[in-house]
Amino acid sequence: MPNLTDVLGSITETADWMKSGGILPVGRAALNAYLKRRSAEAQEILFEELRSGGYLPEQVAAEDDGIAVIHGYVRTAWEGRARVNLRLLAKAIRGQLQVGTLVADEFYLYAESLAGLSRDEVILVSTLLRHHPKLPDVPEEEAGEREKQSPWLATMAEMEAKGWQKDKVAAVAGRCLRSGFVIAQSAWGGLAFKVSPMLLDLSKTVDFDDALKREDSSRPSATAR
Numbered sequence: 001m002p003n004l005t006d007v008l009g010s011i012t013e014t015a016d017w018m019k020s021g022g023i024l025p026v027g028r029a030a031l032n033a034y035l036k037r038r039s040a041e042a043q044e045i046l047f048e049e050l051r052s053g054g055y056l057p058e059q060v061a062a063e064d065d066g067i068a069v070i071h072g073y074v075r076t077a078w079e080g081r082a083r084v085n086l087r088l089l090a091k092a093i094r095g096q097l098q099v100g101t102l103v104a105d106e107f108y109l110y111a112e113s114l115a116g117l118s119r120d121e122v123i124l125v126s127t128l129l130r131h132h133p134k135l136p137d138v139p140e141e142e143a144g145e146r147e148k149q150s151p152w153l154a155t156m157a158e159m160e161a162k163g164w165q166k167d168k169v170a171a172v173a174g175r176c177l178r179s180g181f182v183i184a185q186s187a188w189g190g191l192a193f194k195v196s197p198m199l200l201d202l203s204k205t206v207d208f209d210d211a212l213k214r215e216d217s218s219r220p221s222a223t224a225r
Contacts, residue, residue: 035078042077042086046070049090055097065104069093072108076115084122087211088114095205110202113179120172125181126208127155128173128195152192 047057060066073089092110096102117125131151159169173193176182181199184191195203 038077038080039074041083042074045083045086046073046090046093049087049094050097053094053098055094059097060093060102063097063102065102065107068104069096069102069107072104072111076111079115081115082119082215084119084211084215085115085117087215088117088122088206088208091206091211092202095202098205110198110206113181114206117179117181118172118175120168121176121179122208122212124155124159124169124172125176125179125195125199126212127158128152128182128193129199129203129208131155131158132195132200150187150192151194152187155193 046060050057050060060070063069073086073093076089077086089111092107092114093102096107128151131154133151156166156169160166170191173182174184176193177184181196181202182193183196184193186192
């Protein structure tokens, strides 16, 4: 069975950037250090998520599409994506193992959108999900109460209580449209936003709130801006 640590190391060592002859030795050394540092960070997050789900790292490398998925995951780290984005991608990998098997085509349906979210967008998406009335783990009586209010108004109220201006909430929600995780609809003479079927499906295995909590613990000065 392939060793995932070795696979991750091989991906880094064989990167096109590492082999570029147009980079001066000093620059190559700096790039090498950067890639290795980001690869190690990505590995730490992925292994943590796999362990929390009771999976061995080797189970990822053993999957037919596992190497393709890991290669995309590591390249996301090299591109400078935030830890919370890597955390979400690692959760998506673990989620695919939970429901059956790693399939590269299915993983990449979500990967680009997850990698492209800003931290503000992750916060907004997780808040919209929390106020959605039909999440599987919401008790029936609570879901009934939530049906009586708009998830968007509830999200606006929560974000304003955290110090966000109304215009900022609307602007961040508008940026989320490109991810496919949020849908806009006409309401009250303007726009309201809600979670998409794509996001609801993803949220069955990817916990956005948990990703934020885990990464906020490594950012002691982080606050909602």
